[in-house]
Amino acid sequence: MSALCEIRNLSVTYRGQTVPALNQIDLDIVAGERLAIIGESGSGKSTLARALAGLLPSGARLAGEMRWSSGLPPLPGRDLGFVFQDPSSSLNPVLTIGEQVAEGARRHLRLSWKAAYGGALEMLARVRIPEPDKAMKAFPHQLSGGQRQRVAIAAALAASPGMLIADEATSALDMVVQAEIVSLLDELVREAGMTLIFITHDIALASGFADRVAIFKDGRLVESGLTGLVLSSPKEAYTKTLIASHRDLATPPLIREAAL
Amino acid sequence: MTLLAIENLSKRFSSGGRKVAAVSDISLTLEPGETLGLVGASGSGKSTLARILMRLLPADAGAIRFEDKDWLALSGANLRNRRAKMQMVFQDVLGAFNPRATVASVLDDPLRIHNIVPKAERAREIAALLDRVGLPANYAQRSIREVSGGQRQRIAIARAIATKPSLIVLDEAVSALDVSIRGRILELLVELQEERGISYLFVSHDLAVLRAVSHRIAVMDAGRLTETGPMRQVIENPQSLAAKALIGAVPRLVTEPTEGPSHDV
Numbered sequence: 001m002s003a004l005c006e007i008r009n010l011s012v013t014y015r016g017q018t019v020p021a022l023n024q025i026d027l028d029i030v031a032g033e034r035l036a037i038i039g040e041s042g043s044g045k046s047t048l049a050r051a052l053a054g055l056l057p058s059g060a061r062l063a064g065e066m067r068w069s070s071g072l073p074p075l076p077g078r079d080l081g082f083v084f085q086d087p088s089s090s091l092n093p094v095l096t097i098g099e100q101v102a103e104g105a106r107r108h109l110r111l112s113w114k115a116a117y118g119g120a121l122e123m124l125a126r127v128r129i130p131e132p133d134k135a136m137k138a139f140p141h142q143l144s145g146g147q148r149q150r151v152a153i154a155a156a157l158a159a160s161p162g163m164l165i166a167d168e169a170t171s172a173l174d175m176v177v178q179a180e181i182v183s184l185l186d187e188l189v190r191e192a193g194m195t196l197i198f199i200t201h202d203i204a205l206a207s208g209f210a211d212r213v214a215i216f217k218d219g220r221l222v223e224s225g226l227t228g229l230v231l232s233s234p235k236e237a238y239t240k241t242l243i244a245s246h247r248d249l250a251t252p253p254l255i256r257e258a259a260l
Numbered sequence: 261m262t263l264l265a266i267e268n269l270s271k272r273f274s275s276g277g278r279k280v281a282a283v284s285d286i287s288l289t290l291e292p293g294e295t296l297g298l299v300g301a302s303g304s305g306k307s308t309l310a311r312i313l314m315r316l317l318p319a320d321a322g323a324i325r326f327e328d329k330d331w332l333a334l335s336g337a338n339l340r341n342r343r344a345k346m347q348m349v350f351q352d353v354l355g356a357f358n359p360r361a362t363v364a365s366v367l368d369d370p371l372r373i374h375n376i377v378p379k380a381e382r383a384r385e386i387a388a389l390l391d392r393v394g395l396p397a398n399y400a401q402r403s404i405r406e407v408s409g410g411q412r413q414r415i416a417i418a419r420a421i422a423t424k425p426s427l428i429v430l431d432e433a434v435s436a437l438d439v440s441i442r443g444r445i446l447e448l449l450v451e452l453q454e455e456r457g458i459s460y461l462f463v464s465h466d467l468a469v470l471r472a473v474s475h476r477i478a479v480m481d482a483g484r485l486t487e488t489g490p491m492r493q494v495i496e497n498p499q500s501l502a503a504k505a506l507i508g509a510v511p512r513l514v515t516e517p518t519e520g521p522s523h524d525v
Binding site for chain 1: 295301302303409438439440442443446447450453465466467468469471472473474475490491492495505506507508509510511512513514515516
């Protein structure tokens with residue numbers, strides 16, 4: 001077990017803000033693990049994702065350290081793939097699906113367009129886009145939200161990065177598609193031995209497949225640890241609240257039901 | 261007496277030269293004080309159905325009876341007057357409000373338009389509405405943008421109940437909220453229903469939310485109603501593939517240390 005990145009005392013303050021969005025975080029990212037970053041709105045979970053990817057907006061002040069085992073921060077696109085919540089804003093509307101998936105491999109792996117297109121076709125098949133050869137020539141608006149998110153995942157993985165960050169990548173999708181995309185991500189990172197950072201507000205969704213969880217609230221790390229341990233014996237009151245707020249089909253309803 | 265009866269409702273859209281059936285021969289009923297959950301994947305037609313019901317879209321065929329009147333035949337002033345009885349709460353509440361509005365003006369509009377209370381009593385009524393949804397009276401002067409998402413959803417509910425409706429259509433009304441706030445909004449909706457006998461048509465893709473508040477459930481898939489019945493019965497013994505898929509997709513909280521397909525660290 002080796003740390004891919006040691007985050008030490010990391011704080012991020014956006015331009016024009018006095019309150020830090022991320023406040024003195026200490027966290028290790030282990031190579032090859034599936035780490036879920038869990039928090040509600042304003043918890044700082046997306047700020048952490050962007051700090052790791054070097055995607056913070058200009059003017060954001062960063063204090064503390066991110067020590068990467070390679071000595072250098074990962075290059076987005078080549079060493080690190082990023083999947084955003086809304087694929088319709090992360091995909092370019094005027095480029096074909098094929099161009100967008102091929103572009104990363106062409107640029108970072110220095111492939112010819114022809115070889116990159118071949119790789120893109122293969123990637124689209126791996127993310128289970130139906131009729132990948134047709135999809136190569138399609139534009140984003142011609143696909144459903146779930147299919148667009150599969151394309152965004154294919155594009156993020158095109159250059160075979162060692163690490164994938166999925167920032168609420170399934171939150172805009174309906175539940176059936178969400179379940180499919182989560183199992184697809186899980187399978188892809190497992191096959192490739194990638195590190196997955198899965199940012200979510202949904203503790204139950206993370207509990208199904210993450211190796212470790214880190215719970216964030218108001219810019220601070222509340223607690224972190226092995227998923228089973230944190231969920232079966234949470235130390236912090238906030239983690240307990242999150243677990244107690246979870247509803248699934250076994251949760252007693254709020255209404256009185258007529259006896260069947 | 262049945263509050264709402266939807267009969268053989270259909271709606272088709274044209275898409276790229278093809279006709280797509282968004283809602284296909286749907287029939288549903290809703291009783292007073294009852295919550296009907298309407299669940300389906302994206303594109304199943306559930307929002308189209310809600311929009312036809314709200315008279316935001318015309319139907320191609322079929323009928324709707326609401327409070328024993330032909331709801332689709334109403335127009336002009338008659339429709340505006342009757343709308344007081346059927347209100348709606350959306351997912352994106354900020355998008356549903358004038359961004360320059362204050363909380364007071366958001367609540368004043370329905371009271372004025374539907375002439376619910378005389379002008380002199382409106383401020384008191386606004387305070388009472390805010391109190392009913394769990395917000396302090398001094399929130400009235402705030403801008404709608406200044407309040408948090410959960411508070412804004414409470415204001416949307418206050419606006420919906422202001423006209424004393426018999427039916428509220430809730431379209432993904434808690435989907436954008438953090439889980440810790442979501443539960444309290446659902447509790448508020450159930451309290452209001454018990455107190456005032458309001459019926460809800462609750463449209464959502466989230467079966468766990470619908471499970472908490474619905475007496476009956478209707479499952480839609482590709483524009484069709486595939487299954488309907490008491491909530492518990494459908495969850496315990498689903499008949500359609502669509503219902504089974506939706507049930508299977510609800511994330512379960514795994515609290516035991518995971519075994520099985522874990523990788524080597």
